[in-house]
Amino acid sequence: MPDRPRWRDLAELVRAPAALSVPGDAIAGAAAAGGLNRRTAGLAAASISLYWAGMAANDWADRDLDAVERPERPVPSGRITPGQALAVASGLTAAGVGIAALTGGRRSAAVAVPLAGAIWLYDLWAKNTAAGPPMMALCRGLDVLLGASGGQGRGAGWVRDAAPAAVTMAAHTATVTLLSRREVTGGGANLPSATLAATVALAAACAKPSGGTAGRTATALAGWYATWYGTAQVRAATEPSANRFRAAVGAGITGMPPLQGALTARAGAPVTGLAVAAAAPLAKRLTKRLSAT
Numbered sequence: 001m002p003d004r005p006r007w008r009d010l011a012e013l014v015r016a017p018a019a020l021s022v023p024g025d026a027i028a029g030a031a032a033a034g035g036l037n038r039r040t041a042g043l044a045a046a047s048i049s050l051y052w053a054g055m056a057a058n059d060w061a062d063r064d065l066d067a068v069e070r071p072e073r074p075v076p077s078g079r080i081t082p083g084q085a086l087a088v089a090s091g092l093t094a095a096g097v098g099i100a101a102l103t104g105g106r107r108s109a110a111v112a113v114p115l116a117g118a119i120w121l122y123d124l125w126a127k128n129t130a131a132g133p134p135m136m137a138l139c140r141g142l143d144v145l146l147g148a149s150g151g152q153g154r155g156a157g158w159v160r161d162a163a164p165a166a167v168t169m170a171a172h173t174a175t176v177t178l179l180s181r182r183e184v185t186g187g188g189a190n191l192p193s194a195t196l197a198a199t200v201a202l203a204a205a206c207a208k209p210s211g212g213t214a215g216r217t218a219t220a221l222a223g224w225y226a227t228w229y230g231t232a233q234v235r236a237a238t239e240p241s242a243n244r245f246r247a248a249v250g251a252g253i254t255g256m257p258p259l260q261g262a263l264t265a266r267a268g269a270p271v272t273g274l275a276v277a278a279a280a281p282l283a284k285r286l287t288k289r290l291s292a293t
Contacts, residue, residue, distance in 0.1 A: 008290075009079045013059055013088065014052035015293070017286035021253050022047045024260025024276040025140065025169060026147025031267035032165040033158040035151025042103030043150050046112060047143050049096030054119040054139070056089035061123045069184050093120070100146060108149040115142040133177040141170035165263045172202055172259055176252035179236070182245040183293060192236035192248060199230050206262040217270035221262035221277050228255040228280065246293060253292045254283040
């Protein structure tokens with residue numbers, strides 16, 4: 001057993017490249033709530049910490065199952081001990097909540113704490129139950145609201161303003177989570193066909209071709225998202241093997257930035273939306289070295 005895990009093993013444990021799908025939540029939430037400011041970067045960092053915590057907690061909770069289905073992962077392969085994985089998950093959780101509180105005060109902490117709780121509840125209980133997809137969707141929705149919590153305004157208007165973006169990201173996440181349940185075994189064509197229909201609907205909801213530069217940018221990015229993720233789902237529906245499902249899940253993760261960018265542009269920040277979407281090609285390239293699933 002290693003006394004100290006290598007950085008590459010830790011990066012694999014937390015699915016490091018997948019973190020590129022996270023900052024866009026905070027940015028989209030902040031843009032929707034009219035609160036893109038210096039706090040947004042700090043809340044994005046908090047989101048990344050909590051996301052990585054969830055990945056480490058997932059591998060700690062699944063160590064026995066992974067020993068059978070995915071023995072190459074860091075914990076079952078012996079490159080990281082269960083205790084080290086738990087310590088990483090716990091430390092990143094504390095860091096994420098702490099960064100959120102320091103950045104956005106009580107309002108951000110009031111979102112970060114239930115978000116952290118939902119992440120752990122998913123990993124320890126909900127993941128393999130019917131509650132898994134809605135619980136994971138809740139996590140992503142709360143992540144968007146975490147970004148929105150950094151605005152300067154008082155009252156609860158920021159929740160109302162950011163709710164559509166949060167619901168959009170939650171719905172997308174539900175489709176990815178449903179597909180992920182067939183990563184090992186494969187499945188039928190009905191599931192990817194259904195998630196594809198949801199993807200097209202989400203892209204259409206984000207489009208706003210008559211909204212000037214912001215609207216046209218949102219429409220273009222929504223189309224990019226639908227093509228990026230939708231193509232992989234079409235392939236999974238045509239050939240519903242485990243590899244195709246796994247590829248669709250990967251596309252759903254790396255394809256989040258265009259969707260987040262579309263939401264950001266639709267909220268009136270087209271340049272920022274394009275910058276968010278630009279993370280997608282980098283994420284795809286990095287996942288060829290380290291898996292995002």
